[in-house]
Amino acid sequence: MMRIFCRLLLIIIPLTISLNAEAQDHMYSQFFNSPIYLNPALTGQFQGDLRMNLIYRNQYTSVPGSLNYLSGSIDYNVPQFGGGLGLLFTRSAEGTAYLNKNNLAGTYSYSVGSEEYVLSFGLQAGITNRSVDYGKLVFSDQIDPRLGYIPGTGTAADPPLFNNKFYFDAGAGVNFTTGNFNLGAAAQHLNRPDESFTGVPAKLAIRATMHASYRLNLTWDDNLDDEDKPYVIPSVVVYRQSQTQAISAGLQYKRRSINVGAWYRTGGPAGPNAFVISLIFDLFINKEGGEKMRFGLSHDVPKGGLNYTNTSGTTEGSVGYETTLPSRVNAEHKFIGARRCYDFY
Incomplete structure (x- = not known):
C-alpha cells in the first residue's frame, strides 16, 4: 500500500509545476481546524459520527480593502468504509471592489488498511460563483492631478463583459497514517476552471x-x-499554486483538552513570512457520549515586507462540534486500534 500511496503523491504534487496564473487561494494558519478544506481525504476521519467546523480569517486588519475568508463544513462518519460524506462552503471577500468568491462542494472519502495503517482517498466536486463590483473601482481618468479622486466622477473605461461567473470545480486527495506518522496530499481545481x-x-x-x-x-x-x-506534534504543510509556494512548519504541545502551537510560514512571492501562534481548547460536553466543542484562536505576525506596524497582522478564529448519534453507539468501526489522522490534532 505504501508503494500505491507514493505513486499517488507523484501524480498529485507535480501537477502544478508548469502552471501559470495570477489568482491564488487563501490558506488557513489553523489548517488542522479546517480539515476538509485542507484535504478532502479527511472527510469523516474523526472519532464521532457527525462533525461541524467553522473558521474565519481576517487578514491584514489595518490594510485598506478587507481580506476576509470563511469556511464552514459538515461531515458524517460512515464506519462501514472508514470514511465519510461531507459538505464544504468557502467564501472569500477581497478588496474595496468586493471581489467575492463563494464555493459549495460535496466531499467523499474511503479508507483501506488494518490495525497497522490506514490509507484514505478523497474526492471533491462543487460549484463556484465569482463576482466583482466594478462601481467600486477607480480608473486613471477619474483622478484629478490636484484634487485626487473625486467620488462620482465618470470614466471612459469600457466595463468588462461580465461581473458574475459560475464554474464547476473539482479536487482530490489522499492521506496515510501509520504508527506515529501522518502524511497527506491534495490537489484542487483539477479541471482548471x-x-x-x-x-x-x-x-x-x-x-x-x-x-x-x-x-x-x-x-x-x-x-x-x-x-x-x-x-509534541511537529508538522509541516507545503502549498504550491502556479509559481507561488508557501511552507508552514512548527509544532504543537497537546495534553488533554489544551493544544498550544507555534509556527513559521514562508510567504513566497505572494506575501511576507510570518510567525504564527495558536491556542486550542476542547470542551467535552458529554465525554462518554463522544460530544465535544473545540475553540481555536491564532494570530500571524508578518516578518519583512508588510510588517506588523502597517498591517496589524492576521487573526483567525475557529469553532468545531463533534458528537456521536444515539443510533450509532454500537456501530462497527473499521481499523479498530489503528492510529488515525485526528490523533495528531
Missing part, C-alpha cells in the same frame, strides 16, 4: 497541498490513558 470576466481565458491554477505530522509521546507511563499523556 476559467475565472475570466472579460472573455479572455484566465485558467485557475491547480493548488497542490502536502502535509506531514509526527506524534512524539513525552512520557512512557503506561498507567496514564492515551488522552492524558502529553505530546
Whole structure:
C-alpha cells in the first residue's frame, strides 16, 4: 500500500509545476481546524459520527480593502468504509471592489488498511460563483492631478463583459497514517476552471497541498490513558499554486483538552513570512457520549515586507462540534486500534 500511496503523491504534487496564473487561494494558519478544506481525504476521519467546523480569517486588519475568508463544513462518519460524506462552503471577500468568491462542494472519502495503517482517498466536486463590483473601482481618468479622486466622477473605461461567473470545480486527495506518522496530499481545481470576466481565458491554477505530522509521546507511563499523556506534534504543510509556494512548519504541545502551537510560514512571492501562534481548547460536553466543542484562536505576525506596524497582522478564529448519534453507539468501526489522522490534532 505504501508503494500505491507514493505513486499517488507523484501524480498529485507535480501537477502544478508548469502552471501559470495570477489568482491564488487563501490558506488557513489553523489548517488542522479546517480539515476538509485542507484535504478532502479527511472527510469523516474523526472519532464521532457527525462533525461541524467553522473558521474565519481576517487578514491584514489595518490594510485598506478587507481580506476576509470563511469556511464552514459538515461531515458524517460512515464506519462501514472508514470514511465519510461531507459538505464544504468557502467564501472569500477581497478588496474595496468586493471581489467575492463563494464555493459549495460535496466531499467523499474511503479508507483501506488494518490495525497497522490506514490509507484514505478523497474526492471533491462543487460549484463556484465569482463576482466583482466594478462601481467600486477607480480608473486613471477619474483622478484629478490636484484634487485626487473625486467620488462620482465618470470614466471612459469600457466595463468588462461580465461581473458574475459560475464554474464547476473539482479536487482530490489522499492521506496515510501509520504508527506515529501522518502524511497527506491534495490537489484542487483539477479541471482548471476559467475565472475570466472579460472573455479572455484566465485558467485557475491547480493548488497542490502536502502535509506531514509526527506524534512524539513525552512520557512512557503506561498507567496514564492515551488522552492524558502529553505530546509534541511537529508538522509541516507545503502549498504550491502556479509559481507561488508557501511552507508552514512548527509544532504543537497537546495534553488533554489544551493544544498550544507555534509556527513559521514562508510567504513566497505572494506575501511576507510570518510567525504564527495558536491556542486550542476542547470542551467535552458529554465525554462518554463522544460530544465535544473545540475553540481555536491564532494570530500571524508578518516578518519583512508588510510588517506588523502597517498591517496589524492576521487573526483567525475557529469553532468545531463533534458528537456521536444515539443510533450509532454500537456501530462497527473499521481499523479498530489503528492510529488515525485526528490523533495528531
